[in-house]
Amino acid sequence: MQYRKVEKSGDRISILGYGGMRFPTKGGLIDEEKARTQLRHAIDQGVNYIDTAYFYHGGQSETFIGKALKDGYMDKVHIATKMPPWLVNSTLDMDRIIETQLNRLQVETIDYYLLHALNRENWEKFLSLDILNYLTALKASGKIRNVGFSFHGDRENFVEVIDAYDWDFCQIQYNILDENTQAGRFGLEYAAEKGIAVFIMEPLRGGTLAQKLPKQVKILYDDFHIKRTPAEWALKWIWNQPGVTMVLSGMTEDQHIEDNIAYAKDMLPNQFSTEENALIQEAKNIYLNLQRVPCTGCQYCMPCPFGVDIPRCFDLYNSKYLLNQKTGTFYWMQLGGMNGKPSHASLCTKCGACLEHCPQSIDIPSRLVDVADDMENFLMKPTMKIGNSVVKFYNKLKALK
Ligand code: SF4
Ligand code: SF4
Structure with a gap:
């Protein structure tokens, strides 16, 4: 050392x-x-x-x-x-x-x-x-x-x-x-x-x-x-x-x-x-x-009172461009509610509670609009609704066994 x-x-x-x-x-x-x-x-x-x-x-x-x-x-x-x-x-x-x-x-x-x-x-x-x-x-x-x-x-x-x-x-x-x-x-x-x-x-x-x-x-x-x-x-x-x-x-x-x-x-x-x-x-x-958003994932902005997983939204958005990955399905699997509560970008109400906590001075609500526009196309919401219902039904069946 x-x-x-x-x-x-x-x-x-x-x-x-x-x-x-x-x-x-x-x-x-x-x-x-x-x-x-x-x-x-x-x-x-x-x-x-x-x-x-x-x-x-x-x-x-x-x-x-x-x-x-x-x-x-x-x-x-x-x-x-x-x-x-x-x-x-x-x-x-x-x-x-x-x-x-x-x-x-x-x-x-x-x-x-x-x-x-x-x-x-x-x-x-x-x-x-x-x-x-x-x-x-x-x-x-x-x-x-x-x-x-x-x-x-x-x-x-x-x-x-x-x-x-x-x-x-x-x-x-x-x-x-x-x-x-x-x-x-x-x-x-x-x-x-x-x-x-x-x-x-x-x-x-x-x-x-x-x-x-x-x-x-x-x-x-x-x-x-x-x-x-x-x-x-x-x-x-x-x-x-x-x-x-x-x-x-x-x-x-x-x-x-x-x-x-x-x-x-x-x-x-x-x-x-x-x-x-x-x-x-x-x-x-x-x-x-x-890179799209200079988020470091520090979590200072969390928790969001409306459930948005802010760092994860930015992380998946950045990954799409940094790694040239198709992260859309992954975005919905992680943030769309399949693994618990939905936490995707369009849940943001623009209340502004997160703003003063971001050391990178990111305009979080407006950048979340960019994330939602890019990652949440009109077909995904209904698709995820069906997906979430299937997962819930499967979990219920498992519990009955
Ligand atoms: S502005 Fe949006 S992301 Fe920030 S705390 Fe409010 S709802 Fe959550
Ligand atoms: S506080 Fe800013 S840099 Fe830290 S995770 Fe939240 S958005 Fe990213």
Whole structure:
């Protein structure tokens, strides 16, 4: 495992961090036995940064990590969690949230504390709560050790936030497709020049860069003289940049953990050749031409009060174009109600409840109209109605046997 230094604290952080928002689940809850084994294994292999947040896994993530890292494992890692802007309207709210987080994690100090998902609106809300003095006092009390923020706003807002405080670190969305969106490469370099550690989230854009490989990108990678998996290309492209301290990955499968640890073994900054950089730029252009909606699958917008499975709608819509797949039947099988309640795009009432939660600033209701127009043709609804009735009848028959 490679490590990079956080300038302000001197901590040596593993270049691969463990994201606590995609633990394996069973029956809607974290599969604690499996997730605990995976997490401890990663720590045994040198991962020493664990990131969570107040509401990950509906609030279970912090509690799970607190339990899973008992018996000495917590001492081997730097633990990070975040203050949710959506839930705070006063200093008392912030006090209550911090105390809850310390209790859930079973620690006296949170090593890395972030204001969660800053954009212009959340930043202004925090400023109205005198957040900067609050953070300074919190740090002085010993309840947090390093102060930072995660960011989803625009470049101008990023500069404003960076310049407003003596931050120890920041966390930005950065990957092959987001080199010039949100804080982007500009923000990465701007923060790094000021000695602020830069942590990266969404390095694989919610899995898009690892799993959804357009044919043209596959040919590009296959024909190149250096052989790497798509995930390896995506992660190493980020680690290659000297301003990057650590890359977070939310890992669900054992194999992903093994692979990512292997990729992090030998990657130093500035290792890519001009040719390798050019290859990535070519792949990026192909993705950007094909992708329809920049959804990362983060689930922040869920649940929708009207039952729309927003990330799945966008996922299947994107897959149709990225992978040139005929996803129509699949769309209806998954979202049309055959496996439970219908959750397709045209159920959206445009109530707008999801809008403020999307870190990608996607105009969800209007993009769902695009999804419905494309994926839900007039024949499909009656066909699915018949399909659903057949499935219900079959299930009833099975129950009678
Ligand atoms: S706008 Fe549509 S998708 Fe968003 S919460 Fe309302 S009904 Fe659900
Ligand atoms: S629509 Fe936005 S909030 Fe919802 S999953 Fe996609 S990126 Fe996340």
